[in-house]
Amino acid sequence: MTSHNLVLDDLMSVLYTNFLTDGGLYDKCSYTSRDRGWVLGINTVSDQGNRDPRYFFSLKTDRARKVTTIAAHRSYLPNQWVHLAATYDGHLMKLYVNGAQVATSGEQVGSIFSLLTLKCKVLMVGGNALNQNYRGYIEHFSLWRTARSQKEILLDMGQAIHRQDMPLPQLVLQDSLLNVKNTWSPMKDGSSPRSKFSYHHGYLLDTSLDPPLCGQTVCDNTDVIASYNKLPSFRRNKTVRYRVVNLYDDKHQNPTVSRQQIEFQHQHLNEAFSRYNITWELEVLEVKNSSLRHRLILANCDISKIGDENCDPECNHTLTGYDGGDCRHVRHTLFNKKKQNGVCDMDCNYERYNFDGGECCNPEITEVTKTCFDPYSPY
CATH class of the missing domain: 2.60.120.200 (Jelly Rolls)
Structure with missing residues (x-):
């Protein structure tokens, strides 16, 4: 038409x-x-x-x-x-x-x-x-x-x-x-489009929800937000339970965040959402694990992306060796001079050199929590 x-x-x-x-x-x-x-x-x-x-x-x-x-x-x-x-x-x-x-x-x-x-x-x-x-x-x-x-x-x-x-x-x-x-004028011969009675004026829009991304909840979904703003029945009193996982070392020291920081965040959450009839209920889970405490979690950087010969911006970080070397230009002459010398050479700590021939993931040679970028290594 x-x-x-x-x-x-x-x-x-x-x-x-x-x-x-x-x-x-x-x-x-x-x-x-x-x-x-x-x-x-x-x-x-x-x-x-x-x-x-x-x-x-x-x-x-x-x-x-x-x-x-x-x-x-x-x-x-x-x-x-x-x-x-x-x-x-x-x-x-x-x-x-x-x-x-x-x-x-x-x-x-x-x-x-x-x-x-x-x-x-x-x-x-x-x-x-x-x-x-x-x-x-x-x-x-x-x-x-x-x-x-x-x-x-x-x-x-x-x-x-x-x-x-x-x-x-x-x-x-x-x-x-x-x-x-x-x-309207028809563009081709034949009957015009037919009218059909519609009874859907309750606005049955597409409300199917995708699983939330890592680090997000269903409350971050735009469809949920739009419905919450439009429908008063959604805004009755609610309690949202959430858990803060706080990592310590094995001796129950060096927490990721202090108790004061957690309480400060909890106070501001309740102040910000009280106008929407939402109350937050806090649970703190304390985990004592030195190995886990010294690890870094990068959002959206899947382990399979490191060293896959593509520079992934979400993995381009010093603690991944710049995406396992995918995001850096490396001179090939360096590795032949430094391979198998009993030292983790950061210039060769890339996937194409097997992460300095495995030396950068050897706990007897280096501090692997800072140098091991091999996604297949247990370290």
Whole structure:
């Protein structure tokens, strides 16, 4: 379906769909470039066929050399209603899923269309300029002259169609698509899209939750936060139990943090969350283990990443030997001079030299808690 003669520059498009439409604003005059304009849809990010389909937002201004595409961080789930928003303010592209910002890019700059090609644009919903069609449901579609803020997008989620008596000068188009024949022109022969009664206005959005990352809890999930802010019933009195694991050496000395620090943090947690009717209940677990006390835990640095011939920024640390040497340029002549000399030579303490021939993980030669970076060593 298309709506003609829409002149837009900085814009925001909102779709509330079951399966996202491949749709957008296209250049219908240029036969040399069919990727000008913007597109909001579902596309695969994997090279292996139809695997890993994700929501995406792509944009190419008239002055840009190539298109920019940003995508959500996880695959979309079929048969789930979702609120999508894409914004561009002349500097930043942003993609929102259920009110959460999931992707941004600053590669595109300036107006989307030049003055010479403003009349060449066609808005399409339910397909794209390449005649790739969409099958699914759309509840409503909104188009704005200015990029909406995240706060405004969250408000839009609570009111699918704006009240007609409210003056909204920046709103170019809003449509519930209940009577497409009066507003839209079909792009191909055949019957128009059928309207279907929808009874889901309780906003049954996609609320499936991913397992939290290491160091995070379900309370860090944006879907949970959005629901907590919207639903008063979620804000009744709650008690959150949490545990602080404090490491000591074998003699119960040299704690990681002092008891005063723990109490100070506990006090501030209760002060910060009391306004939300949340009380924190503290448990302190004291572990006496000198070996564990002298180890360093790096968040997101999986042991398999060290020495894998790729420089992983999360492992680029002095206590991993700069990712097992992957993040450093090493002179090969050094190792032949220093190998098997009974000393841990840090210049050779990299995976490609077997961590100085194993000498840097030998407790009889060196203090392995500071020099052993071999992920396969027990030290």
